[in-house]
Amino acid sequence: MSSTNSEERSSKPGDCSVTFADVERAARGLEGIAHRTPVMTSRTADARADARLFFKCENLQRGGAFKFRGAYNAIATLSDEQRRRGVIAYSSGNHAQAVALAGRLQGAAATIVMPKDAPGAKVAATREYGGEIVFYDRYTESREEICAALARERGLTTIPPYDHPQVIAGQGTAALELLRSIGELDVLLVSLGGGGLLAGSALAAKALSPRCRVIGVEPEAANDGQQSFRAGHVIRIPVPRSIADGALTTYLGGHNFPIIRALVEDIVTVSDQMLVDAMRLFAERMKIVVEPTGCLGAAAALSQRHHRPGERVGVLISGGNIDLPRYGELLRDGTGA
Numbered sequence: 001m002s003s004t005n006s007e008e009r010s011s012k013p014g015d016c017s018v019t020f021a022d023v024e025r026a027a028r029g030l031e032g033i034a035h036r037t038p039v040m041t042s043r044t045a046d047a048r049a050d051a052r053l054f055f056k057c058e059n060l061q062r063g064g065a066f067k068f069r070g071a072y073n074a075i076a077t078l079s080d081e082q083r084r085r086g087v088i089a090y091s092s093g094n095h096a097q098a099v100a101l102a103g104r105l106q107g108a109a110a111t112i113v114m115p116k117d118a119p120g121a122k123v124a125a126t127r128e129y130g131g132e133i134v135f136y137d138r139y140t141e142s143r144e145e146i147c148a149a150l151a152r153e154r155g156l157t158t159i160p161p162y163d164h165p166q167v168i169a170g171q172g173t174a175a176l177e178l179l180r181s182i183g184e185l186d187v188l189l190v191s192l193g194g195g196g197l198l199a200g201s202a203l204a205a206k207a208l209s210p211r212c213r214v215i216g217v218e219p220e221a222a223n224d225g226q227q228s229f230r231a232g233h234v235i236r237i238p239v240p241r242s243i244a245d246g247a248l249t250t251y252l253g254g255h256n257f258p259i260i261r262a263l264v265e266d267i268v269t270v271s272d273q274m275l276v277d278a279m280r281l282f283a284e285r286m287k288i289v290v291e292p293t294g295c296l297g298a299a300a301a302l303s304q305r306h307h308r309p310g311e312r313v314g315v316l317i318s319g320g321n322i323d324l325p326r327y328g329e330l331l332r333d334g335t336g337a
């Protein structure tokens with residue numbers, strides 16, 4: 001390393017496979033294509049959190065989640081030949097819809113590997129966006145193997161959901177937009193699954209609001225990220241149970257972890273009941289539909305545990321895709337716990 005500057009050492013730029021310049025490049029590529037989602041505020045939410053909250057509404061993004069940003073950017077940075085051959089992804093959730101839509105917009109046919117028992121609404125949405133679906137049996141088959149075999153046979157390029165430099169750069173554009181529109185923050189609270197959104201957000205925040213404390217938020221039962229962050233190496237956990245179905249990943253990505261370790265302040269957890277309480281606040285007071293995973297940051301803000309009174313706190317609402325009957329059930333009955 002050429003510098004002994006302690007700040008540079010603490011942020012270990014050499015370990016990071018993605019830089020803020022990649023996030024800026026992704027933002028330029030998404031201009032006029034991704035929605036510049038609104039930033040909402042609510043006096044009720046502010047009073048409950050004892051803070052000034054700024055909600056970046058990626059539940060209103062194309063495809064219903066921030067995942068469109070990373071998928072589009074990853075496909076945009078492929079060669080013409082790779083796009084012509086097509087892309088493949090495995091997901092039963094928001095990444096599937098994002099890859100199908102981003103592929104269609106860029107002339108890349110998308111194949112999506114999904115479990116046979118995936119929710120009907122998700123299968124239908126992926127198909128509507130033009131994705132070809134290949135089903136597998138999640139109890140007897142490995143989606144990674146199926147995906148790898150199809151990629152080999154058909155010459156497809158795999159677009160992973162989080163462990164990929166251009167996916168991370170794309171996900172970082174939501175925080176970039178938030179900070180450019182409202183100015184610096186004291187704290188930024190971000191949903192955490194495999195770490196694409198958190199790593200990208202941290203890159204944007206460290207460049208645009210250097211004193212901002214970026215905090216990842218996981219479901220209590222899926223705290224592999226928190227364990228890994230504290231241990232200093234990636235820890236794998238068994239498949240967890242939580243209503244936050246977008247954050248049930250069992251380990252952080254190899255590209256994601258070094259960025260998170262270098263730039264993130266802490267990783268904290270919230271209970272499923274706290275997610276439902278946040279979902280209800282969004283519905284009743286702010287009139288927006290947010291899926292449980294999308295409520296992670298808000299639940300942490302409402303707990304008042306991770307900021308000081310009166311601070312400016314950014315909250316990334318990561319997605320809004322949920323079957324309506326399930327949504328009604330959660331609002332009516334809570335987690336059933």
Ligand SMILES: *Cc1c(COP(=O)(O)O)cnc(C)c1O
Nearest residue numbers: 094193194195196197246318319
């Ligand atoms: C994928 C997803 C997450 C987790 O994102 P990672 O990049 O895997 O950490 C959070 N919220 C929603 C709504 C998602 O779809």
